[in-house]
Amino acid sequence: MNAPLNGRTQQYHHGDLRRALLNHAAAAISESGVAKVSLRELARRAGVSHAAPTHHFGSREGLLTALAAQGFHALADLMHNAQEQTGDFAEMGVAYVQFALSHPAHFEVMFQPHLHQGDDPALLAAQQRAGELLYGAPTLPGTETRDAGIAAWSLVHGFATLWLSNALPAEQGTPPEQRARQVIRAFLDGRNNGGLAANDS
Amino acid sequence: MNAPLNGRTQQYHHGDLRRALLNHAAAAISESGVAKVSLRELARRAGVSHAAPTHHFGSREGLLTALAAQGFHALADLMHNAQEQTGDFAEMGVAYVQFALSHPAHFEVMFQPHLHQGDDPALLAAQQRAGELLYGAPTLPGTETRDAGIAAWSLVHGFATLWLSNALPAEQGTPPEQRARQVIRAFLDGRNNGGLAANDS
DNA sequence: AGCTGAATCTTGACATTGACAAGATGCCGT
DNA sequence: ACGGCATCTTGTCAATGTCAAGATTCAGCT
Structure with missing residues (x-):
């Protein structure tokens, strides 16, 4: 044995x-x-x-901290891939949402600092890695504003959170990724002033 | 006594x-x-x-459920006022963020369904009331798309969540409402195709 | 191979907690 | 005044997180 x-x-x-x-x-x-x-x-x-x-x-906190760190690493990996494969900005947002919906437990733990022991080096490293990918890269196509990057992050993060909270009005069984894409597109369509609208549905 | x-x-x-x-x-x-x-x-x-x-x-769940219901009512009140006083769409978003930051405990509990007893009538009523205000009214100025409303809600919700999670990069002591306003404006400036840019700072 | 130390896991214990039952206490309408 | 009722207390139990001490297995070294 x-x-x-x-x-x-x-x-x-x-x-x-x-x-x-x-x-x-x-x-x-x-x-x-x-x-x-x-x-x-x-x-x-x-x-x-x-x-x-x-x-x-x-401790229990320690386990949740490890889970969070694991989550940040997984998210970083996924964003890294999405960034290399499809340079598309919107698809990176979709990837973010996909991560949240496919790893709801990690996502739930990652953004509740009260559950962590904040001084854990593994967690800090993972957070920083993810942070650089989330915040370093996203200079929005037409905009150089730092705020636009935060806006984009807020958008996808909020959508994922609301979806997981069951707060979004049910739309007769539309798959979440598709709705995320729609919402992100509704966000991006406003930018790139009207002219070159996206048409790859 | x-x-x-x-x-x-x-x-x-x-x-x-x-x-x-x-x-x-x-x-x-x-x-x-x-x-x-x-x-x-x-x-x-x-x-x-x-x-x-x-x-x-x-039960403990019951208390948290009551807290959540109280939170939804407070949010509904606040959104209602913001809607009547300033018709400005952006300011409603700012109001949403302000609520989250000034009532972090309520906000934390409101969007974690696992903490609730989902069948509580008081909670359901409060949720519906807030939902109507959040989702019924927000037909974005230039857009009739339902997705744009969800995008706006996601934006402010995500910003509030990330802020409360301490996930946003620290910007040398800029007050949160101001940063929220900046971010929301970065979101809205893209819309209303460039021409009639917002100029009320 | 054999030994030693370290890592992994077990057993036992204790304070704290959520929940329940039964009783006490104060309030209100009749 | 009195009876019902909501409110609160006391007592109790199983479950949990955490710690200490011991048992078991593994890895490296000679």
Whole structure:
């Protein structure tokens, strides 16, 4: 009973409990919200004793901090790819929304500083990396204003947040990415003064 | 020791504990976040026994639900006033941001459905009232698109959220309302195709 | 191979919390 | 005055986060 060999299954000391706990945490949070997630429940799901999580993360705050850091890295990766593949500015916004909707638990934890231990170096590094990608690159096509970048970020962040909060009026089953694209386009169409309207639907 | 007479001080059975608890909750949440707020601590601050809060709100979820409802009503009031006083569309957005920044605890609770008991009639009513004001009125000046309204809401909501998350790059002590105004203007300037640019600074 | 130290996990314990039940207390209308 | 009722208290229980101490496995070194 000591053969992992594939890296995914569990060996005795469980092998890579840290990742397993993070995965279970993400799943549990997206189901029930951060509030209702307990370390002991995660331990149960992972099949370990109740104090095992504490060893890896120090505390509940520590686990959420790790989740947040993981989230910022994942977001940075995704934005990086979107930036290289499609230079399109709108598509970067769509990518941001897609991240939020496909990783709701991470997204929920990432932007609630009260849940973090703010001095964690891993979190700070991840935040900075994501921040540079979000804030360094986005000089909006026609505008050099710093405020326009913040506006764009606010737009996609707000849309994602509102969507996840179920606050947006239901539009008969339109897939979220499409609605995000519409909204972002409604934002961008105003810019680039009217002339060269986007027509690739 | 039985004279309230002014409605603010506490009489014996404390008089209006419900409101007091909501106030303490809002204060505690804006200091330490929702996660670290306990009914018992609120009871202590209010000077009542540990089970008193449960009687008024049924559960922790119930208290947060009441807070959220209160928040939606306050937001609706504020948007209503902003709409009547200044017909300016941008100022309504500024009002939205101002609400979020001046009532961070309410704002934090309002958009986390996991914290609510979703079937609470008071919450549903408050949500609907705010929703009508946020979504019914905002037909953007030059645009009839529904998406533009959502874009505007997303913008201000995202800005407020990011600000409260401390995610926005610090701009040497510029007051938030001013930055909100700048960002909203950066958003609106693009619209109204260039020609009739806004000039009321 | 064998040993030693470190990492990982378990067991046990304690204070705090949310929730419930049952009782006490003050208020209000009749 | 009195009876009903909302309000609040006291007592209790299971669940949780956290800590301490011990057990088990692993990794590196000789």
